[in-house]
Every structure is written in structure tokens, then in C-alpha cells.
Amino acid sequence: xxxxxxxxxxxxxxxxxxxxxxxxxxxxxxxxxxxxxxxxxxxxxxxxxxxxxxxxxxxxxxxxxxxxxxxxxxxxxxxxxxxxxxxxxxxxxxxxxxxxxxxxxxxxxxxxxxxxxxxxxxxxxxxxxxxxxxxxxxxxxxxxxxxxxxxxxxxxxxxxxxxxxxxxxxxxxxxxxxxxxxxxxxxxxxxxxxxxxxxxxxxxxxxxxxxxxxxxxxxxxxxxxxxxxxxxxxxxxxxxxxxxxxxxxxxxxxxxxxxxxxxxxxxxxxxxxxxxxxxxxxxxxxxxxxxx
Numbered sequence: 001x002x003x004x005x006x007x008x009x010x011x012x013x014x015x016x017x018x019x020x021x022x023x024x025x026x027x028x029x030x031x032x033x034x035x036x037x038x039x040x041x042x043x044x045x046x047x048x049x050x051x052x053x054x055x056x057x058x059x060x061x062x063x064x065x066x067x068x069x070x071x072x073x074x075x076x077x078x079x080x081x082x083x084x085x086x087x088x089x090x091x092x093x094x095x096x097x098x099x100x101x102x103x104x105x106x107x108x109x110x111x112x113x114x115x116x117x118x119x120x121x122x123x124x125x126x127x128x129x130x131x132x133x134x135x136x137x138x139x140x141x142x143x144x145x146x147x148x149x150x151x152x153x154x155x156x157x158x159x160x161x162x163x164x165x166x167x168x169x170x171x172x173x174x175x176x177x178x179x180x181x182x183x184x185x186x187x188x189x190x191x192x193x194x195x196x197x198x199x200x201x202x203x204x205x206x207x208x209x210x211x212x213x214x215x216x217x218x219x220x221x222x223x224x225x226x227x228x229x230x231x232x233x234x235x236x237x238x239x240x241x242x243x244x245x246x247x248x249x250x251x252x253x254x255x256x257x258x259x260x261x262x263x264x265x266x267x268x269x270x271x272x273x274x275x276x277x278x279x280x281x282x283x284x285x286x287x288x289x290x291x292x
Contacts, residue, residue: 001281002027004046004053004075006066008034012259014056016270024274033062038069051281053077056255060088060133063255076284078277079233079254086230087254090132090168093230100229102222103248105240106171113153116167120149126172129153133163142172142200173248175240178202180213180247182220182237183258183269185276187227189215191267193260204260212265218247226252234273 003026007014010030021028029046036044047053053070055077057063067084070077079087086092097104108123110116120127120143129152131139143149156164178196181204182189192215195208202208215223223237226249236256239247262269 001051001278002029002049003277004028004050005030005056006033006036006053006062006070007056008032008058008062011058011257013257016259016262017054017056017273020268020270020274024278026274033057033066038066040072043070043073043075047075048073050075051284052277054277055079055084058255064088076281078280079235080231083231083233083235084254087235087252088133090130090251091166093252096229097226097249097252100225102225102229103246105173105248105250108169110167110169111165113157113167116153116169117146117149119167119169121146123169123171128170128172129156130168130170131163132166132168140201170250172200173240173250174243175202176243178208178241179250180219180239180241181261182213182215182223182239183256183261184223184227184235184237185273186232187224188276189220189223190272191261191265191269192219193264195260204257210260210264222247222249230254234276 003021005028007030018028029050031044031046042048053075055063055067057066064084067077067079068081071081086096091109094104094107108119110119126142126144129141129143141152143152178194179202180192180194182192184190192213193210194213195202195204195210197208204210219239222239226237227235230252234256236253237249238251239249241247258269
């Protein structure tokens with residue numbers, strides 16, 4: 001098959017995918033979105049005959065719009081623009097999870113510094129203030145006092161960008177020093193890991209220690225349901241364990257990185273992803289009445 005790859009930097013994750021695709025004899029067309037242009041009539045030339053396009057853009061805005069253009073051209077894209085739209089925005093993700101009945105941390109959104117301070121006071125300390133767009137734990141703050149809340153809110157307000165005027169306040173979950181990441185393809189769990197740290201942030205990108213995780217029935221169910229809630233595709237579903245038992249889903253990632261997961265588990269993650277891509281393309285080809 002012909003595979004397009006939209007990227008802004010070739011990271012270890014993309015190298016794993018490229019190696020696997022090429023070893024299987026697939027033709028790969030790389031497009032750096034920093035240099036490409038997207039018109040109304042046709043995709044950038046290397047992508048016009050692709051069977052599927054992988055969106056691996058690092059920047060949220062590029063990911064959202066590039067995947068939307070691919071859908072406009074009727075070129076199959078992973079992930080879909082709808083999935084990208086929901087997962088790129090923490091408010092949209094939280095609403096999608098809540099509407100699907102999936103346990104997710106209690107959240108309040110405010111639009112002014114004063115109302116955000118009221119929301120924080122209502123939660124009590126500590127609580128968490130997050131940007132509505134962002135990854136790798138950047139610009140997240142654990143708020144432990146009113147004076148800290150006032151300082152962080154003033155800082156966000158001063159930044160000026162409209163996204164910083166959406167104050168996303170969330171319950172602080174007392175997790176056992178780790179959170180869980182499950183990589184799924186259309187809801188099917190591929191592999192999972194725990195990410196442990198003495199810091200309250202347990203992202204692998206911030207140096208958390210990773211270990212393979214056995215997926216129990218409840219984690220699998222929540223991962224499947226979370227995937228369906230945001231539109232499916234190639235996703236990283238993040239969960240936290242609750243002191244009271246059970247789990248809460250706090251994030252779903254649509255341009256999921258998996259190098260840390262691949263190193264922690266015995267599964268060849270890139271191979272499983274390419275298996276899924278091949279099956280999807282074969283299914284689409286068969287549905288069009290063309291011999292695969």
C-alpha cells in the first residue's frame with residue numbers, strides 16, 4: 001500500500017513506523033507540514049494516490065487542519081479530523097468522556113480570573129489547573145494555596161492568548177505514584193504501561209519510570225469505551241487508579257507517542273499498528289468492490 005506521513009519532525013516513534021512499513025514493502029510518502037500547502041482542490045502531490053495518511057504532526061493546530069484537509073480530499077487519514085478535534089482540546093475530551101458515562105476527574109471550566117478562583121476555592125487544595133491545549137505535562141499546575149492560585153491565574157491572564165482565558169480546573173486525584181497508558185487501535189488494546197514518579201506529574205516525557213502493565217478487564221473496558229467516545233483510531237488512553245478502587249480516565253491522546261511503551265513491553269508496537277493499518281486498507285478496498 002501507499003502510505004502518506006504528515007510530520008513536523010521525525011521522532012523515534014515515526015522512525016519505528018517508517019522502518020516497519022518499509023520492511024513490509026510499503027511505499028511511504030513523507031510530507032513536512034511546515035513546508036507543504038493545502039489547497040481546496042487536491043492534496044499535496046505525494047499524497048494524492050495514498051491508500052492511507054498518518055497524521056504525526058506535533059503541533060495541535062497543524063494536526064487538526066491537516067487531517068481535516070485529508071478528509072476533504074477523501075483520503076483516509078489516521079486519526080480522523082473528528083478524533084483530532086476532540087482529543088486536541090481537554091474540554092472536548094472531558095465532555096465526550098462524561099457523555100459516554102466514563103469516569104473522569106471532576107472538572108470545572110471558567111472564563112475569567114475571578115470565576116476561576118471561585119472554582120478553585122470550591123474544589124479546595126490541592127487541585128489542578130491545566131491548559132485546554134497541550135501535551136507532555138506542560139503548563140500544568142498543582143494549586144496548593146490561594147496565593148498560588150492568584151499568582152498562576154494572573155500569569156495565565158497576562159499571557160494574553162485566548163486559550164489561556166479558558167481556565168480548566170480539575171480535581172486532584174491521589175494516585176499511587178503512577179498513572180497508566182494503554183495504546184489502542186479502534187479500541188483494541190495493543191499494549192500498556194505504568195508511568196511512575198515521585199513528582200505528581202507522571203508523564204514519560206518528564207522522566208517517569210515505565211514498566212509493562214498487564215491489562216485487566218476493567219482497564220480494557222474503559223480503554224475501549226474511551227476510544228469509542230472520542231471517535232476511535234490510533235490512541236493513547238491515560239488512566240489513574242483511585243484509592244477507593246477502580247479507575248478514572250483523564251486524557252486520550254490522538255498523536256500518541258509510543259517509544260517509551262515499545263521499550264517497556266514485549267510487544268512490537270509499530271508492527272501491531274501497521275497490522276491494523278493493513279487490515280483497515282484491505283477492508284476499505286474490499287468494501288469498494290476492488291480485489292485487495
